[in-house]
Amino acid sequence: MSEKIIDFEKLKKIGDEFKTVKILSEDGKLLKKNWEPELSDEELFKLFKQMVWSRVLDERSTKLNRQGRLGFYAPTAGEEASQIASNFVMDKKDFILPAYRDVPQLVLHGLPLYQAFLWSRGHVDGNKYPDNFPALPPQIIIGAQYVQAAGVALGFKLKGQKNVAYTYTGDGGTSQGDFYEGINFAGAFKAPAIFIVQNNGYAISVPRSEQTAANTLAQKAVAAGIPGVQVDGMDALAVYEVTKEVREYVLEGNGPVLIETLTYRYGPHTLSGDDPKRYRTKETDDLWRKKDPLVRMRKYLENKGIWTQEKEDNYVTEVQAQIKEAIDKVENMPKQKISEYLKNTFSETPAGTKQEIERFEAKEGK
Amino acid sequence: MTKKTMIKAITDAMDEELTRDEKVLVFGEDVGKNGGVFRATEDLQKKHGEKRVFDTPLAESGIIGLSTGLALQGFRPVPEIQFFGFVFETMDQIAGQLSRIRFRLGGTRKVPITIRAPFGGGVHTPELHADSLEGLMAQIPGLRVVIPSNPYDAKGLLISAIRADDPVVFLEHMKLYRSFKADVPDEAYTVPLDKANVVKEGKDITLIAYGAMVQESLKASEELAKQNIDAEVIDLRTVSPLDEETILKSVKKTGRVVIVQEAQEQAGVGAHVAALLAEDGILYLKAPIGRVTAPNTPYPFSEAESDWLPNKGDILEKANKVLEY
Numbered sequence: 001m002s003e004k005i006i007d008f009e010k011l012k013k014i015g016d017e018f019k020t021v022k023i024l025s026e027d028g029k030l031l032k033k034n035w036e037p038e039l040s041d042e043e044l045f046k047l048f049k050q051m052v053w054s055r056v057l058d059e060r061s062t063k064l065n066r067q068g069r070l071g072f073y074a075p076t077a078g079e080e081a082s083q084i085a086s087n088f089v090m091d092k093k094d095f096i097l098p099a100y101r102d103v104p105q106l107v108l109h110g111l112p113l114y115q116a117f118l119w120s121r122g123h124v125d126g127n128k129y130p131d132n133f134p135a136l137p138p139q140i141i142i143g144a145q146y147v148q149a150a151g152v153a154l155g156f157k158l159k160g161q162k163n164v165a166y167t168y169t170g171d172g173g174t175s176q177g178d179f180y181e182g183i184n185f186a187g188a189f190k191a192p193a194i195f196i197v198q199n200n201g202y203a204i205s206v207p208r209s210e211q212t213a214a215n216t217l218a219q220k221a222v223a224a225g226i227p228g229v230q231v232d233g234m235d236a237l238a239v240y241e242v243t244k245e246v247r248e249y250v251l252e253g254n255g256p257v258l259i260e261t262l263t264y265r266y267g268p269h270t271l272s273g274d275d276p277k278r279y280r281t282k283e284t285d286d287l288w289r290k291k292d293p294l295v296r297m298r299k300y301l302e303n304k305g306i307w308t309q310e311k312e313d314n315y316v317t318e319v320q321a322q323i324k325e326a327i328d329k330v331e332n333m334p335k336q337k338i339s340e341y342l343k344n345t346f347s348e349t350p351a352g353t354k355q356e357i358e359r360f361e362a363k364e365g366k
Numbered sequence: 367m368t369k370k371t372m373i374k375a376i377t378d379a380m381d382e383e384l385t386r387d388e389k390v391l392v393f394g395e396d397v398g399k400n401g402g403v404f405r406a407t408e409d410l411q412k413k414h415g416e417k418r419v420f421d422t423p424l425a426e427s428g429i430i431g432l433s434t435g436l437a438l439q440g441f442r443p444v445p446e447i448q449f450f451g452f453v454f455e456t457m458d459q460i461a462g463q464l465s466r467i468r469f470r471l472g473g474t475r476k477v478p479i480t481i482r483a484p485f486g487g488g489v490h491t492p493e494l495h496a497d498s499l500e501g502l503m504a505q506i507p508g509l510r511v512v513i514p515s516n517p518y519d520a521k522g523l524l525i526s527a528i529r530a531d532d533p534v535v536f537l538e539h540m541k542l543y544r545s546f547k548a549d550v551p552d553e554a555y556t557v558p559l560d561k562a563n564v565v566k567e568g569k570d571i572t573l574i575a576y577g578a579m580v581q582e583s584l585k586a587s588e589e590l591a592k593q594n595i596d597a598e599v600i601d602l603r604t605v606s607p608l609d610e611e612t613i614l615k616s617v618k619k620t621g622r623v624v625i626v627q628e629a630q631e632q633a634g635v636g637a638h639v640a641a642l643l644a645e646d647g648i649l650y651l652k653a654p655i656g657r658v659t660a661p662n663t664p665y666p667f668s669e670a671e672s673d674w675l676p677n678k679g680d681i682l683e684k685a686n687k688v689l690e691y
Contacts, residue, residue, distance in 0.1 A: 095438075128472035136438070137470065141462050147428050148463070151435015158391075158417060159439065178458075181428035188423050344473040345508050347531035350560050350607040 014222065015215035018230045020262060023237040026291055028299025037241045041306050047088050047236060048297050048307065049315055051080040054104040055294060056319045057113075058267070061120070065271045069327060071121045074101040075267030078234075081293035082198050082261035083168075084108065085239035089247055090166060095134040095152045097145040097167035100270075101198075102138060105168070109135055114326040124336055124344070134163075142173045146182025146195060153191035153256065164250050166194040172203020174220055175211050183224040183258055190255035194246055197260045198233060204269045205279040221258035233261030234291040237300070264288035337364050369547040375517040376406050376482075376538060379524035380444060382554045384414045390528060391436060392419045394429060394446030394482075403448060404484060404543055426452050430459035430481065434467065437477035444528055450485035450537060451494030451665075453502070464533050465508035479534070480527045486539035486578055487628060487675050490668040496540065497665045498577075498629035503535045504606035504638065510534045510559055511606040515580035517548045519603060522557030530559060539577045562609035564616065568598035571685055572616045574639055575626040576602040579658075579676065583626050586681035595689060605635045613639060614647050621652035622688045626681055631659040653691035656684040 023035050030036055039047070058077040064070040076083060079101070087105040090096070098106050103116050110133055118126030119137060127137045139145040145167045152165035173179055174197055186193040197217050201208050214220060221228025227249075231242045239261055246257045266285065268274035301307035339360040342353055349357070370378070383390045392407055392414075398421040401408035411419040422429050426447055433443040447453055453460070460481070467477045487496040503511045512527055512534055514520035520538070527534035565580060566587055573583040580601045587597040598616050602608065617623050623643060627634035640655045658676045666674040 124472045127470055128474050131474070141458055144431065144458055144463055147431025147459065148435045148438075150428065151432035152438055153435070154432060155436050155439025155441060158436075158441070165435070177425075178427055178431065181423075181425045182431065185423055185425070185428040185432055340472075341469065344469045347468065347476055348559075350510075352607050352610055 013215070015219040018216040018218045018228060020230050020232055021238050021242050022232040022235055023241060024235045024296050024300055026296060028296050028303060035238075035241055037237055037244070039240075041304065044301060044304070045306050047085060047240065048301055050084045050088065050108060051236060051294055051297060052312060052315060053319050054080045054084055056316055057104060057323065060320065060323045062267065062271065064327060065120075069331070070117060072100075072270065072272065073120055074270045075265055076101060076104055078264045078266040078288065078292070079198060079200065081236035081239050081297075082196075082233035082263040085236040086166075086196055086243040086259070086261070088240055089243040091163060093134060093161075093163045095156070095163065095165045097136050097149045097152065097165065098138045099142065099145060099168050099170065099173070100138045100140055101170070102168045106135060106138065111135065112326075113322065114329040117326055117330045118333065121330065123330075123333060124340070125333060142169060143176030143178030143182070145169065147178045147185065149193050149195065150182050150185040150189065150191055153186055153193035154189050157189070157191050162251055164192045164194050164247055166196065168196045168198055170203060171197065171199040171201065171208045171217060172206065172211055173197070174217050180220070180223060183221065183226060183256060186256035187224040187226045190253065192250045192253075193256040194243070194250055195256060195258045197258065198263055199260055200263045200265045202265075202269070202276075202279065204274060207279075216260060218258060218260035224258075226256050226258060228258040228260065230260045230262065233263030234288075234293045234296065236293055236297050264291070339364055367549050367551055370517050370550040371544045371547050372514065372517045372520045372538070373404055373406055373543040375521035375550045376524055377408055377410070378550070379521045379528070380407065380410060381413065383444075383525060383528045384410065384418055386554065387442060389440060390418070390442045390444060392444045392446075393422050393432070395422060395424055395448050397421060397446050402446065404540070406446070406482070406538075426455035427459050430456040430464065433479045433481070434459065434464045434477055437464070437479050438475065442478045442480075442528060444480045444482060447481060447483040449491075449495040450483040450499055451497045453483065453499055457502075460503070460509070460535070461506045465506045468532070469508055476531045477533055478531045480524070480530075480536055481534070482524075482536045482538065484538045484540045484543070486541050487665070487671050488541040488578065490671065491540070492668070494665070498627070498634060498660075500535075500537055500605055501629055501633040501635055504635045508533070509606065510604060511537065512559060512604050513537045513539070513577045514603065515539070515542065515577055515601050517550050519557050519563070519601075521550055522555050523559065523603060525554055526556040526559050529556070534559070537577070541578050542581075557603070560604050560607060560609060562612040563601045563603055564598060564612065565601045566597070566599040568596040568620065570596045570620055571622040571624065571689060572598045572600060572620045573624050573626060573681065573685065574600045574602065574613060576605050576635075577628060579626040579628050582676070582678045583681055585678040586685065589678065589682050590685060595685070597685065602635070608635070608638065608642060610642055610646070613642060614650070617643060617647050618650045621650055623651070624656040624658060624681060624684050624688055626658040626676065628676060629660060630662045631657065632662050634659065653688045656688040658684050
């Protein structure tokens with residue numbers, strides 16, 4: 001044979017075709033004028049306020065956790081552009097399937113804050129969702145939300161409803177079987193789903209480079225035969241504009257899309273004992289601090305004359321009051337009852353369970 | 367009323383529910399055009415269309431995750447797992463996800479999903495097709511596990527399962543699919559979930575069985591009758607949760623019991639039945655509880671099935687031991 005059939009080096013570099021979409025520079029300047037989102041000053045300020053809200057919520061949640069007033073908490077600081085700007089695009093009737101770090105999106109989608117706190121503490125009332133609230137509670141099993149999202153999306157398609165299912169996972173989550181099955185099912189059924197991978201570089205202590213030999217995570221979409229796009233996850237305008245275009249494309253009946261956001265978490269994986277100093281350097285932290293999505297947006301809005309420090313300070317005070325109100329409410333919730341747990345397990349209560357309910361109700365002094 | 371095999375009764379149940387309720391969806395690997403590897407969904411796609419009865423990619427976790435998503439959108443999914451030995455691929459979506467949705471959301475959501483899957487030995491299937499894994503399912507709170515033993519029950523139980531607002535794992539024994547016909551009403555009817563059936567009344571000993579072991583127990587009871595022993599045979603039908611009342615009532619009457627399962631001794635639901643009797647029925651017992659099970663090995667290579675699977679002879683032997691105690 002005179003010529004080699006396979007160009008292995010070229011095949012390995014398929015990920016090079018997935019270029020990172022950026023719109024804002026680190027100092028808040030437009031890199032691509034033509035890509036600037038068509039958002040009114042009011043909408044831009046609303047988006048920024050949601051990002052500020054999320055940062056304040058993260059700071060407060062961390063403190064409340066340290067004081068023992070909150071339970072499970074996965075820090076979000078650094079991911080505001082990725083989380084908030086993508087969620088900002090969605091319609092209230094779109095269905096969100098969040099992972100455990102995606103509480104801010106869930107609250108902005110309509111979950112009362114005090115319920116998010118109840119979820120953190122481990123109280124069933126945090127997960128009681130009104131009939132018309134299209135959402136699931138944060139998913140703990142990494143990848144499970146992806147296959148379920150394919151089903152929710154197919155449901156929209158079968159009903160002829162013009163909405164999308166959107167779901168989030170992290171960089172580590174892309175190694176799961178359910179991640180691949182989810183995007184592949186949605187692709188095969190041309191279901192209106194948006195799969196978002198928030199690549200913050202680490203799955204607890206394991207760096208992204210140890211998850212896969214693929215040079216982007218967006219290229220994993222190729223395995224499902226669907227479009228994949230990589231975006232600067234510290235750039236709210238880029239995340240917004242990409243997600244908006246994706247949502248329109250998905251709603252036209254073209255099937256799902258995978259979005260990879262390149263982002264970072266300033267804090268630990270969760271507040272349950274993870275110490276990022278074991279696996280991350282201060283240099284890396286500092287590098288990403290310079291990319292802070294809030295700093296960038298603030299400069300952009302300042303140049304537009306939309307933002308002032310005074311406006312932000314007033315808003316932060318407002319948010320802190322909201323958080324205080326929510327946490328106070330949570331601390332006055334009635335204790336959970338095992339009899340209620342038993343009633344919630346089945347719709348049609350089996351005979352044996354009925355006896356268990358009676359036993360617990362007697363104990364609970366009903 | 368028509369004489370039908372169990373597989374035909376199962377097809378009819380799905381056909382009628384697809385007709386009755388437009389929210390019912392049937393899907394899985396090869397269930398569409400092909401009509402299922404056992405013909406359980408034969409002609410259903412032709413009759414009800416590709417939006418109601420459809421094929422999926424080959425991935426069990428995807429299939430069950432899809433079901434949960436569809437159920438959250440108001441549908442009544444009836445997914446199929448081609449052989450129940452493949453359930454390990456989707457254990458999280460069953461045990462970690464759909465069985466907990468109602469509980470997890472504080473009763474504000476339901477997932478009316480009926481997972482159908484064939485299982486059971488005696489037909490020389492390849493590896494991991496015949497394994498009895500109902501014991502794993504029976505340990506999952508929030509799930510019902512239903513195993514019919516005849517065509518009449520199969521249709522009535524499947525209709526009940528599809529109409530139920532809770533998730534059901536509906537296990538169909540492959541050896542029973544076409545081994546005999548029985549009278550099945552042509553119209554829709556239900557057989558209640560959570561209720562065992564006394565298939566033969568008796569006063570001397572209770573044989574508690576499910577699946578293919580019901581037929582073996584009935585055969586054993588005929589042999590016992592020749593010894594002037596009047597055995598009562600109970601078909602559990604829903605193996606989780608158990609119909610405790612029917613079990614206790616029977617053993618109170620007979621005072622002796624043999625629990626029969628095709629699964630290995632450490633698997634199945636036999637130990638759960640025994641524990642119930644030990645806790646709530648010990649004063650009824652005139653002899654220790656007997657159990658007939660398969661040996662504690664993985665499911666056998668197919669040529670060894672007849673030596674490994676429990677049968678009428680094993681039941682007779684154990685019953686006589688309990689009777690002679």
